[in-house]
Amino acid sequence: xxxxxxxxxxxxxxxxxxxxxxxxxxxxxxxxxxxxxxxxxxxxxxxxxxxxxxxxxxxxxxxxxxxxxxxxxxxxxxxxxxxxxxxxxxxxxxxxxxxxxxxxxxxxxxxxxxxxxxxxxxxxxxxxxxxxxxxxxxxxxxxxxxxxxxxxxxxxxxxxxxxxxxxxxxxxxxxxxxxxxxxxxxxxxxxxxxxxxxxxxxxxxxxxxxxxxxxxxxxxxxxxxxxxxxxxxxxxxxxxxxxxxxxxxxxxxxxxxxxxxxxxxxxxxxxxxxxxxxxxxxxxxxxxxxxxxxxxxxxxxxxxxxxxxxxxxxxxxxxxxxxxx
Ligand SMILES: *[C@@H]1O[C@H](CO)[C@@H](O)[C@H](O)[C@H]1NC(C)=O
Ligand SMILES: *[C@@H]1O[C@H](CO)[C@@H](O)[C@H](O)[C@H]1NC(C)=O
Numbered sequence: 001x002x003x004x005x006x007x008x009x010x011x012x013x014x015x016x017x018x019x020x021x022x023x024x025x026x027x028x029x030x031x032x033x034x035x036x037x038x039x040x041x042x043x044x045x046x047x048x049x050x051x052x053x054x055x056x057x058x059x060x061x062x063x064x065x066x067x068x069x070x071x072x073x074x075x076x077x078x079x080x081x082x083x084x085x086x087x088x089x090x091x092x093x094x095x096x097x098x099x100x101x102x103x104x105x106x107x108x109x110x111x112x113x114x115x116x117x118x119x120x121x122x123x124x125x126x127x128x129x130x131x132x133x134x135x136x137x138x139x140x141x142x143x144x145x146x147x148x149x150x151x152x153x154x155x156x157x158x159x160x161x162x163x164x165x166x167x168x169x170x171x172x173x174x175x176x177x178x179x180x181x182x183x184x185x186x187x188x189x190x191x192x193x194x195x196x197x198x199x200x201x202x203x204x205x206x207x208x209x210x211x212x213x214x215x216x217x218x219x220x221x222x223x224x225x226x227x228x229x230x231x232x233x234x235x236x237x238x239x240x241x242x243x244x245x246x247x248x249x250x251x252x253x254x255x256x257x258x259x260x261x262x263x264x265x266x267x268x269x270x271x272x273x274x275x276x277x278x279x280x281x282x283x284x285x286x287x288x289x290x291x292x293x294x295x296x297x298x299x300x301x302x303x304x305x306x307x308x309x310x311x312x313x314x315x316x317x318x319x320x321x322x323x324x325x
Contacts, residue, residue, distance in 0.1 A: 012206070020239050023293075029238075029269040030294030032059075035279045039064035039090060042118050042166075043278070044159070046100065046152065047127025049076040052178070052237050055271035056124055056278075058084050061091040063279065066118070070098035070109060071127065100127055100151030101137040103320055110158040119166040120159060122278045125152040125177045125212075134199045141319070144201070145193055148208035152177070153215065154320040160230070167229030172285055175219070175232040176277045179212045179290070179299075190311050193319075211312060213290060213299050218309040220288035231287030233277050238293060240270030 038060070048057040048069035057067045061084050071077045077095035084093035096112070099105040113120075128148045137146035156175060167173035193207075216234040223230045273291050277283055290299040302308065317323065 012202075017239065023238075027293065029265050030272050030276070032272040032276055032294075033280065033282075035063055035275070036281065037064045037090070038121075038279060040066075041121040042066045042068070043122035043124065044068045044070055044113075044120065045124040045126055046070045046098065046155070048124075049073050049080045049095070051267045052240055052270045052274065053124070053126040054080050055268045056126065056274050057093055058087075059271065059275045060122065060278070061085075061089045061093045062087070064090040065122070066091055067093045068113070069093055069095045071095070072097065072099040072101075098155075100147045100155070101143065103139050103151070103154055106151055106154045107158070110155065113159075114162065120162045121166050121173050123156065123159060123163065123173075123175045124274060124278060125156065125175070126274070127152075128178060128208075134201070142193070142199075142204055144204040144208040145211070148205075149211040149215075150316060150319060152212070153316045154322065156219070157320075157322055163230050164223075164228045169229050170284070172229040172231045172287075174278050174283070175230065176274050177212045177216050177232070177234045178274065179209045179216075179234040179236050190308070190315055193315065210300065210303060213303040214305075214309045214312050215316075216290075217288050217303065218306075218313050223287065231283070231285060233283070233287055234290045234299065235274045235277050236290065236292040237270035237273060238265050240265045240267055 041064070043057075043060050043065050045053050045057045045060070045067060047053040048067070049071040053069070053071075057069050057080070061067045067084070069077055069081055074095070074097055077097070081093040081095040096109065097105075098109040129143065135143040137143055137151075139146065141150055163173040163175065189207075193211075213234045216232050220232045223232065273294050276294055277291055289296045290303075291297070
């Protein structure tokens, strides 16, 4: 049981990491093409206070967007917004508190945003945590599942009407979900999403990233079926040197440092595929894709399982108390 539930997910996850590093050793980071100005458009970036989220927010603001950085660290968030605004962009950044581990906080964030009467053209679901020890969210969900996936599930669904209204034919609103190559090692058990049976942080992390990909595909289908001008894509930033790796096992920590120097991408490089997916004209009207290093690639076989997508959707609606649209 322990072998299967704890050791295997761990080995699979690290193997995944090695594969990505080998790829990064032999391939250059994706270079972002020039993007058109986006003056007057509005974006929300979760986890935009640092790392990839910060680089994404900075770039969107430099193109003239009004960027709302949503995060749970108020001081860091205000400092991030200030730093972006000091660069003299045409756009602007502001920080708004959002704790994705609390469904109540998600609802408050959305209601406050709706009250401002702004449009919403881009939503980047970037915030995430990795490999923390077993913990629960305010609402009693396993932390990886609750934060990386379920909080974003509710946020996205509550903002969906606004995204639909802000998108136009030929100029779709765009949702970008940050996934990760670790989803390839993800296993999802609908009857034990909170991993109560036998906890493994590695398994929980991979599962949360797989859930994101399943959702991306399902939501795109709904948007297409309804004729809405909203596209949804999942993005894999590669292995980037950010605080995400603070919770690796200590041996892996020691190995990580020199490896990270040589092979990890910088946060700016990690952000480039997300920015590309959010804004590039090449991606207009393109949804339901998984992008890595600026290219569309196949995600794991299981992520295309439409029965699993529907089951997860239904279950997620139930868990956050949303009516199945
Ligand atoms: C923000 O969220 C992260 C991830 O759950 C957590 O580690 C951190 O302590 C939180 N910060 C605050 C100020 O609550
Ligand atoms: C993003 O993930 C959330 C769940 O975390 C899901 O509700 C939403 O449909 C996904 N959207 C896209 C565009 O991937």
